Amino acid sequence: MIKDDPTWMTGAGLCTPLGHDRDAVESALLAGRSGIGPVSTFATDDYPSRIAGQVLDVPCPSILEPTAFRRLPRLEQVATWCVESALRDAGLWGRHRDLRIGLVLGIGAEWMQLWEDDHRAGGDRVRDPDRDRETTLDRVARRFGLSGPVLNLSAACASSNFAIEIGRNWLRRGLADACLAGGCEMAVTPVGLATFGNLKALSRRNDDPAAASRPFDRHRDGFVLGEGGGVFVLERSGDARRRSARAHAEVVGCGSSSDAHHPVIPSPDPASAGRAVIRALADAGVRPDQVDHINAHATGTPVGDAAEAAVLRLVFGGELDRIPVTSTKSMTGHLLTAAGAVEAVACMAAMRRRAIPPTINLEEIDVPLNVVAKVPREHPVEIAVSNSFGFGGSNSCLVLRAVEEPIG
Incomplete structure (x- = not known):
């Protein structure tokens, strides 16, 4: 056990409705800028809620050629971009294959989203379970040559925090030299929007998307669906110090x-x-x-x-x-x-x-x-x-x- 060594967040990879790197997202948040607008990727005329915080274009990481990257499921695009961005931000890019790096992400309804996209494209993948033996995280870990433990978890909206806790525990137990932890979600789909809309959980302020999400306001009428991802590099502080890394925060x-x-x-x-x-x-x-x-x-x-x-x-x-x-x-x-x-x-x-x-x-x-x-x-x-x-x-x-x- 290496429990007494603090856990630092030394890298952050982001893909959000407000931007795709930490500086851009921080600046947008402090400027009070809304990333919410009308859903533009499919027809929503029959939906009770027709707005969302969408990620319309995921940046292509260097590890893949753009054409190959665009063929990936959007969830895998987000996870791949966030993982590479986090490794680069932490200064571990180029060294990541030499370390035992774990990967734990919160991901919800992964297969449902994959089957839905396939169905919309005219496929019938849902009836062929042999095609879905490998998870998004398995493919991402193989792509980056990660040799630490890999875990996909789904605990609803608490998932990312759970993932960070698990990553910290892996470090404390000496199961990994570093860990990638966070969550990715691309739920702004026809089924996703309809499901939450029919639950009456979503705001119906369709005429004013930027003003629709109103936490703590007396006239709030539900949440607005968003999508994207965030992945952090977690390291023991002693390891980070030895390589002169800088921490964004301590867990x-x-x-x-x-x-x-x-x-x-x-x-x-x-x-x-x-x-x-x-x-x-x-x-x-x-x-x-x-x-x-x-x-x-x-x-x-x-x-x-x-x-x-x-x-x-x-x-x-x-x-x-x-x-x-x-x-x-x-x-x-x-x-x-x-x-x-x-x-x-x-x-x-x-x-x-x-x-x-x-x-x-x-x-x-x-x-x-x-x-x-x-x-x-x-x-x-x-x-x-x-x-x-x-x-x-x-x-x-x-x-x-x-x-x-x-x-x-």
Whole structure:
């Protein structure tokens, strides 16, 4: 066990409705820019919700020739781009085949998306299971020559945080020299949009897409579907120091719980999700009065935002009046299994730029929280909490700490 060596995030690879690298995404978040618009990749006339945060063009990584890259399923394109970008950002490109690098990503409904795309193209792949023995992660790991453990997990919207926790555990147990962890999701498809729309979970502000995602606002009417991915390189701090790497953040705490209250409705008892936050803080050795910022899960559903406010009040008590809270889903939409990864980058932005990204579209707050509304707020952040609470009662919390020491 190498448990005492802190875990650093030394690389980040991103593909989002707001951009495809960390600087671009951070700048867009702090500018309060919305990445949400009308769905443009298929006809939506009969859909109750016709808007989303889409990724229309995934950049081609250097490891593949552009024509071959465009033939890949879009989910695999995103995962491949994010993995290469994270390795490059960490300074491990060219060395990655010589290290035991693990890969753990949250991915939801992988086969459903593959079969749906194939069906739309006139295929019948769903009836040929022999074609689907290899997962997206298997192909990505082989493409990059990764020799560490590989795991694909699906825990709904909590998946990315779970993946980061698992990656940290692999490092602590000495199972990998470094780990790629995060989530990828490309659910803006005819079936995906129809499914969430028919659940009445999605906003129907089709005439004003940029204003549709309204976490914490009294007039919110559901979340906006988003897509993309985020992958981080996790390393033990000692290894990162030896190669003069710089950390974006330290993963100091992870916590999880399951309430299994309902397939889609959060538990009315805040203690269930609260346990995930309490466990993360305890794991980090952080008290509520030491937290500088909370990136809330807050998707913009009437019951979900209120339930999370109750969770935060239970855990943080009177400290909650001091702590700035935001929901960056107001700009990106809800990236489902990839949400936690992109929101970890929002926490990095707050740390690096000493300002909290805003919750845009917040006109009339109806929760007792210190929400950063409409415009960013200058505020130094050393410790940030990021919540991800998923359908089915999968709850996760990540605690990140700024790493400011010079390396080398």
